[in-house]
Amino acid sequence: MASRTIENYLKQLWLLEHAVRKPTSGAGRSTGNFVTMGQLSESMGVTPGTTTTMVKAMADAGLARYTPRAGVRLTRAGEKLALHVLRRHRLVELFLVEILAIDWAHAHEEAEELEHVISDTVLLAIDRLLGHPSADPHGDPIPSEAGMPEIQNASNLAEMKGGTEAVIVRIMDQSREFLTFARQNGLVPRAAITIAHINPGAGAMLVHPRGHSPVSVSLAVAAKFMISTKSTEESKTAHRPVAKRRAHRKPSPDA
């Protein structure tokens, strides 16, 4: 149906629509926000003219609603497709890390390619093999066929006060460098951490992941970690992060 380029625009559009603008803006989060042409061309890495052309094409295909000189927003059909791409991406990413033992810092880029060529059959097989997981290695929720699961009540590490004990549930930066840094310091999803100390003057905090040495991180970096504190921890039903790593099922002899 949609070309892989269109799939990429759809995915990016969904992510932009649901991006948190300012930490705690609060305004209408779960309904998709309008996205400006500038944002889209910026994050797709193409010139503005290209974006205009592509967005028009998507509008013609019924995947987006486009208001010239104002912005763009996915239609229901567009969102459905976008979520399907995102589902493929995140399942593949988890698969690469869990089954093929690919470094999670590389998995994102690998999945970027694979997400466009995975058939429904293969996707289903991967989902089954992983035990129908609900989050990828970074803690990002995996959309089901039905849609994106509701945002779990997690808070931002940058907004916590000293002494807080929490568990990392999600990491909001997929870049290779950042993930490498995060893993090396024990700042991975499901890790228990304590906020040892805050130094507002320096704009930094000292975080102590259990079993690792304390790390000093800037508030900007801290803002990339979503955590679940004692108080919010009751509602962990919807978000059991990653499938137990019992990878297997003897493949049935045929079929």
Place this chain on the structure above:
Amino acid sequence: MASRTIENYLKQLWLLEHAVRKPTSGAGRSTGNFVTMGQLSESMGVTPGTTTTMVKAMADAGLARYTPRAGVRLTRAGEKLALHVLRRHRLVELFLVEILAIDWAHAHEEAEELEHVISDTVLLAIDRLLGHPSADPHGDPIPSEAGMPEIQNASNLAEMKGGTEAVIVRIMDQSREFLTFARQNGLVPRAAITIAHINPGAGAMLVHPRGHSPVSVSLAVAAKFMISTKSTEESKTAHRPVAKRRAHRKPSPDA
């Protein structure tokens, strides 16, 4: 480097160069044969003009040697790339069948897409997970980094005489229908068979796979099975068909 279209041309070209023209032509098999433009456009499913254009491009890129109105043949560089594509294809195919339990009749088509987006890193991981196998689910040899393994001394089922006992080592038709037929009748790689009877008048033979009912197959169909008989069976060193299906290795905790 090479676009996925070029990769497909390279792969196809290699297969055509090494295809057995007539059963038992005998002439220069292991060095690649010349391929006519007609054969290539036919098997790529494109018009002749397209083939001319693409072959010229490949020649310019140093991947093929092209003699107008005569034919085309891979250069060393082209062959190397072609074998790399083939390696990806066959490893992925085996992976789909062994690990993801995808029906082998569908695996070929799935692999057709995946072969172009598998990175070296992922390929290595798959190879390791499968235990460095030397043949795919159809018994087709998997090229190593070094090149295509030598052709094992297998014979063609269509040329055997009645009473012969043998083991199927390779199936030369990847079409969904054929593979479905083959599996349903127990005619799979590593299956032991006996040639019960031959009826040259009808151009057919009765084959008896161990543990299955005897099947009557036309000689044309029989020609699609490569077998190893008692006599040729000594040299099975180079061709242990498929990895044991001990699919696993507990993935290491991180990375």
Place this chain on the structure above:
DNA sequence: GTGTTGAGTTTGATTGATCAAATGAAATCG
């Protein structure tokens, strides 16, 4: 209100892969 600026849109060109139709070369047949 005329000018400047910044964001967005148009236009024209390019690239890779393809086709359809016209043309050309080679081989075979009578």
Place this chain on the structure above:
DNA sequence: CGATTTCATTTGATCAATCAAACTCAACAC
């Protein structure tokens, strides 16, 4: 040998995705 058939090449067009550069708004400045 000349005619016909087969196979291959050229040519011109198309489609998707892109860029660079020119153009157009709308808003704000003074």
